[in-house]
Amino acid sequence: MTSDIGEHQGASADAVEHHYDIGTEFYRLWLDPGLTYSCAMWADGDDLRGAQQRKLDYLIEQAQIGGAGRVLDIGCGWGSLMRAVADRNDHALITGLTLSRDQYQHILADPPDRTEVRLEHWNDHRPGIPYDVIFCVGALEHFVRFGLSRRERTATYRSFFAYCHSMLAPGGRLVVQTIGKGNRPLDQVSITDVQFLANEIFPESDPPRLAELAHASEKLFEIRSVINDRLDYSTTCAEWLHRLRTHRAEAERAAGTRVTEAYERYLEASIRQFDEQHLVLYRIALRKADGPLSG
Numbered sequence: 001m002t003s004d005i006g007e008h009q010g011a012s013a014d015a016v017e018h019h020y021d022i023g024t025e026f027y028r029l030w031l032d033p034g035l036t037y038s039c040a041m042w043a044d045g046d047d048l049r050g051a052q053q054r055k056l057d058y059l060i061e062q063a064q065i066g067g068a069g070r071v072l073d074i075g076c077g078w079g080s081l082m083r084a085v086a087d088r089n090d091h092a093l094i095t096g097l098t099l100s101r102d103q104y105q106h107i108l109a110d111p112p113d114r115t116e117v118r119l120e121h122w123n124d125h126r127p128g129i130p131y132d133v134i135f136c137v138g139a140l141e142h143f144v145r146f147g148l149s150r151r152e153r154t155a156t157y158r159s160f161f162a163y164c165h166s167m168l169a170p171g172g173r174l175v176v177q178t179i180g181k182g183n184r185p186l187d188q189v190s191i192t193d194v195q196f197l198a199n200e201i202f203p204e205s206d207p208p209r210l211a212e213l214a215h216a217s218e219k220l221f222e223i224r225s226v227i228n229d230r231l232d233y234s235t236t237c238a239e240w241l242h243r244l245r246t247h248r249a250e251a252e253r254a255a256g257t258r259v260t261e262a263y264e265r266y267l268e269a270s271i272r273q274f275d276e277q278h279l280v281l282y283r284i285a286l287r288k289a290d291g292p293l294s295g
């Protein structure tokens with residue numbers, strides 16, 4: 001059971017392209033070599049590549065992919081999680097969805113084994129055969145627009161969880177990583193940061209509150225674990241910012257001065273937001289609830 005609500009309340013394809021289709025060459029200058037564009041998981045001695053690998057390993061472990069035959073990655077970016085799943089499971093068929101043409105072309109040019117990438121909104125993806133595992137990493141932030149009421153937001157997340165429920169086989173796992181809103185009141189600097197991020201960097205997007213996700217997934221999913229690793233995201237953004245500054249001249253050649261400056265400001269603002277608990281980072285493992293849908 002799904003509804004059109006998800007499609008209309010979240011970021012449009014144009015808004016997603018505004019952010020991601022600046023050019024893969026630009027992102028290559030400051031992301032890790034696998035082009036993973038979401039919070040890493042840091043341990044002592046890690047570099048960015050190692051911390052991204054640790055995060056992919058963690059998410060895959062939470063999804064228990066050993067016996068999985070079909071895996072869906074909603075918001076697959078440049079395909080790093082699809083590659084990691086293909087490396088660890090020698091039989092699963094893996095489908096990735098993105099709204100970014102650059103990401104789609106990048107994966108198509110060198111597709112990992114047993115994978116398919118689609119330029120498609122999750123709400124339009126109706127494969128007819130259930131999945132065993134669904135991942136959604138760093139994409140949920142785009143499913144609700146800035147400025148909606150709490151009721152509208154929760155209804156939109158519910159349409160996403162109902163969609164995942166309908167796409168999963170019995171016992172299926174859903175693993176979500178998402179930025180969330182923190183619980184500290186915003187001061188003036190934070191309000192300016194939030195407005196800048198919403199208007200200039202992530203149009204038509206807004207992160208969820210944990211209570212909205214818990215409410216929206218009621219009777220559809222069992223929540224198996226939730227961790228908040230917000231400081232991992234400030235460390236990740238600090239590393240991205242350092243790499244962007246190191247490659248500043250190339251970044252300006254790839255994307256222009258205005259975009260490069262806006263990205264520096266976005267990463268600086270994000271470090272502040274995560275350090276000061278205005279934003280948090282959830283890694284959530286869920287399991288499809290048994291029994292008929294209700295509520």
Ligand SMILES: C[S@@+](CC[C@H](N)C(=O)[O-])C[C@H]1O[C@@H](n2cnc3c(N)ncnc32)[C@H](O)[C@@H]1O
Pocket residue numbers: 010011016020035036037038074075076077078079080081097098099100103120121122123136137138139142143
């Ligand atoms: C921050 S990137 C994260 C990419 C990847 N999961 C990673 O960790 O590297 C967000 C991704 O979500 C995708 N996305 C956003 N809204 C979407 C939607 N409604 N349907 C499918 N993909 C979507 C974008 O195209 C992009 O690939």
